[in-house]
Amino acid sequence: MKTKTPALPYVLWMIIFTVIPLALVAFYAITDPQGHFTIDYISQVGEYTPVLVRSIWLAAVSSVISLLIAYPLAFWISRRAWNHQRTMVMLVMLPMWMNFLLRTYAWMTILEKNGLINRFLGLFGIGPLELIYTPGAVVLGMIYNYLPAMILPLYSIMTKIPNSIIEAAQDLGCNTWDVLWKVLVPLTVPGISTGVIMVFVPSVSTFIISRMLGGGGNLLIGDLIELQFLGNAYNPNLGAAISLVLMVLILLCMSVTNQFGDEEKGEMLK
Amino acid sequence: MKDNNIVSLRNISVDFDGDPILVGLNLDIRDKEFVTLLGPSGCGKTTTLRTIGGFILPKSGDVFFDGARINNLPSYKRNVNTVFQRYALFPHLNVFENIEFGLKVKKLPEHERKNRVGEMLDLVGLRGYDRRNIDQLSGGQQQRVAIARALVNHPRVLLLDEPLGALDLKLRKEMQIELKRIQQALEITFIYVTHDQEEALTMSDTVVVMKDGDILQVGTPQDIYNEPKCAFVADFIGESNILDGVMHEDCLVEFAGKKIPCVDKGFGHLERVDVVIRPEDIKMVDASQAPITGVVESVLFKGVHYEMVVDAHGYKWIIHSTKCQEPGTFIGMAVDPFDIHIMHKEVEG
Numbered sequence: 001m002k003t004k005t006p007a008l009p010y011v012l013w014m015i016i017f018t019v020i021p022l023a024l025v026a027f028y029a030i031t032d033p034q035g036h037f038t039i040d041y042i043s044q045v046g047e048y049t050p051v052l053v054r055s056i057w058l059a060a061v062s063s064v065i066s067l068l069i070a071y072p073l074a075f076w077i078s079r080r081a082w083n084h085q086r087t088m089v090m091l092v093m094l095p096m097w098m099n100f101l102l103r104t105y106a107w108m109t110i111l112e113k114n115g116l117i118n119r120f121l122g123l124f125g126i127g128p129l130e131l132i133y134t135p136g137a138v139v140l141g142m143i144y145n146y147l148p149a150m151i152l153p154l155y156s157i158m159t160k161i162p163n164s165i166i167e168a169a170q171d172l173g174c175n176t177w178d179v180l181w182k183v184l185v186p187l188t189v190p191g192i193s194t195g196v197i198m199v200f201v202p203s204v205s206t207f208i209i210s211r212m213l214g215g216g217g218n219l220l221i222g223d224l225i226e227l228q229f230l231g232n233a234y235n236p237n238l239g240a241a242i243s244l245v246l247m248v249l250i251l252l253c254m255s256v257t258n259q260f261g262d263e264e265k266g267e268m269l270k
Numbered sequence: 271m272k273d274n275n276i277v278s279l280r281n282i283s284v285d286f287d288g289d290p291i292l293v294g295l296n297l298d299i300r301d302k303e304f305v306t307l308l309g310p311s312g313c314g315k316t317t318t319l320r321t322i323g324g325f326i327l328p329k330s331g332d333v334f335f336d337g338a339r340i341n342n343l344p345s346y347k348r349n350v351n352t353v354f355q356r357y358a359l360f361p362h363l364n365v366f367e368n369i370e371f372g373l374k375v376k377k378l379p380e381h382e383r384k385n386r387v388g389e390m391l392d393l394v395g396l397r398g399y400d401r402r403n404i405d406q407l408s409g410g411q412q413q414r415v416a417i418a419r420a421l422v423n424h425p426r427v428l429l430l431d432e433p434l435g436a437l438d439l440k441l442r443k444e445m446q447i448e449l450k451r452i453q454q455a456l457e458i459t460f461i462y463v464t465h466d467q468e469e470a471l472t473m474s475d476t477v478v479v480m481k482d483g484d485i486l487q488v489g490t491p492q493d494i495y496n497e498p499k500c501a502f503v504a505d506f507i508g509e510s511n512i513l514d515g516v517m518h519e520d521c522l523v524e525f526a527g528k529k530i531p532c533v534d535k536g537f538g539h540l541e542r543v544d545v546v547i548r549p550e551d552i553k554m555v556d557a558s559q560a561p562i563t564g565v566v567e568s569v570l571f572k573g574v575h576y577e578m579v580v581d582a583h584g585y586k587w588i589i590h591s592t593k594c595q596e597p598g599t600f601i602g603m604a605v606d607p608f609d610i611h612i613m614h615k616e617v618e619g
């Protein structure tokens with residue numbers, strides 16, 4: 001009984017800022033501008049399948065590469081002395097305090113035809129290379145922007161694993177590889193799935209990164225939605241329909257990730 | 271060279287951040303013995319144990335295992351297993367899987383794994399607990415899992431780092447007996463770290479007394495107790511009265527203002543020495559015919575005996591006796607020459 005009253009503000013908050021907007025998106029997605037029910041817009045989303053596939057593919061690649069970079073880094077940080085750990089976590093978060101547009105813009109000046117890299121390569125008579133406006137540049141932008149969101153959950157779970165657990169594994173015959181797969185990964189599954197979601201979800205729906213680093217050839221689903229609401233194509237109903245489909249896809253991806261996590265754990269607990 | 275040493279440390283030096291922790295340590299551990307490293311906290315016991323386990327690479331010196339030099343052998347290849355100070359059980363595995371872990375890593379067939387884990391569950395008295403999660407176990411039960419998890423690999427040597435430190439007194443006494451029984455049943459070498467002298471004396475075949483990264487004495491519990499090599503060992507192993515003395519000639523020592531016959535020889539003329547006398551070796555006698563006299567300050571009843579503090583010219587003697595004297599009584603104290611232990615002064619620094 002006691003717990004009901006304090007929860008009220010949160011419930012209100014949820015209703016105003018989560019439930020109502022979601023309901024509105026769903027409503028727009030299944031109605032025409034006159035407010036009549038229709039599934040035309042939903043079915044139109046199918047025309048954009050290549051964009052959807054590209055978005056999910058690039059976000060997935062970014063998530064996997066981020067995980068491969070973040071996992072050893074987070075582990076390394078978690079084994080330092082406590083005061084060093086705090087400094088290094090600060091350093092990891094530092095880029096997050098800079099404006100998102102500015103960060104991405106900085107990469108433009110690095111990757112451009114006349115950018116830093118190409119000018120440097122030019123000194124040796126190489127190039128200029130096509131760096132910007134490629135899928136690679138988009139992936140780079142995603143990783144750069146969202147890597148901290150992968151490192152932090154991994155770090156916070158790893159720092160709770162005492163060294164003696166790792167030594168116990170070595171003592172019982174584990175080489176480095178065995179320690180990783182038999183002890184470290186099973187113990188960090190929650191951190192892995194949180195990190196993957198934290199990178200995948202913003203990556204799959206971004207439009208700034210793809211616009212600034214991807215040029216015209218790498219349209220992502222986020223760009224498409226932005227175009228329907230803010231751009232010249234103005235068609236909020238279609239935009240809502242695409243958003244709805246994207247949301248469903250993200251939910252599916254997340255449940256797959258969770259499933260994978262559970263299976264991993266399930267096998268260890270068999 | 272006739273020996274049956276299973277582990278030998280030769281001139282081992284270990285530094286942490288430039289601080290020397292062990293300096294030129296030498297130690298031989300005989301096969302199938304229960305050996306205890308005993309010393310105050312911070313003296314380097316854990317460091318010594320970790321050097322044997324392969325978790326610390328010594329700066330210099332050699333580690334031998336069964337005659338072979340294993341300095342560069344990583345811990346996962348050593349035929350040694352460890353019971354860690356805080357158990358370090360795997361939280362994502364249940365009791366059975368924790369014990370099975372080492373066998374699975376070595377890819378033993380399932381039926382053999384099952385048999386060996388079963389044997390271990392019997393050995394440590396946890397039959398029926400195999401499906402429990404680790405957090406459903408008491409401290410004593412976790413301890414048993416940690417022991418079983420190490421022993422299931424059939425190591426030649428088991429390393430134990432203060433394994434009973436977190437248990438209450440009664441459970442500790444039970445586990446001491448149990449560990450000794452396990453060691454004798456399996457006929458393997460136990461290297462056991464503790465700062466509890468009573469634990470060391472009751473369990474060990476050999477006690478290694480350490481201080482400040484150095485080994486002061488190695489011997490049987492009886493040797494260590496009855497013939498301590500220096501005042502530190504005497505004081506650390508049970509209570510002692512330690513007095514400043516001067517050696518006049520063989521078998522004659524001056525302390526407490528008197529020249530008193532003893533049995534120790536070979537000291538320098540007028541060498542300053544420590545005189546060590548166990549509280550239970552002091553007999554209370556009539557003050558008029560005693561070499562040393564004093565006034566009883568306090569009496570404590572300790573169950574089997576009384577512990578009295580006697581003030582003699584400022585030095586507070588501790589006496590253990592089954593007889594009791596009231597505080598304020600003027601008494602005499604006598605010691606058999608065999609019970610006076612003379613030791614070289616430790617050179618400071």
Ligand SMILES: Nc1ncnc2c1ncn2[C@@H]1O[C@H](COP(=O)(O)OP(=O)(O)O)[C@@H](O)[C@H]1O
Pocket residue numbers: 286287291309310311312313314315316317318
């Ligand atoms: N990882 C470490 N880094 C720095 N100093 C350490 C480390 N481990 C132990 N020491 C120091 O080494 C000395 C011996 O430690 P240890 O072997 O753990 O002693 P014991 O087990 O006898 O209590 C102590 O002074 C301790 O402070």
Ligand SMILES: [Mg+2]
Pocket residue numbers: 315316
């Ligand atoms: Mg220790």
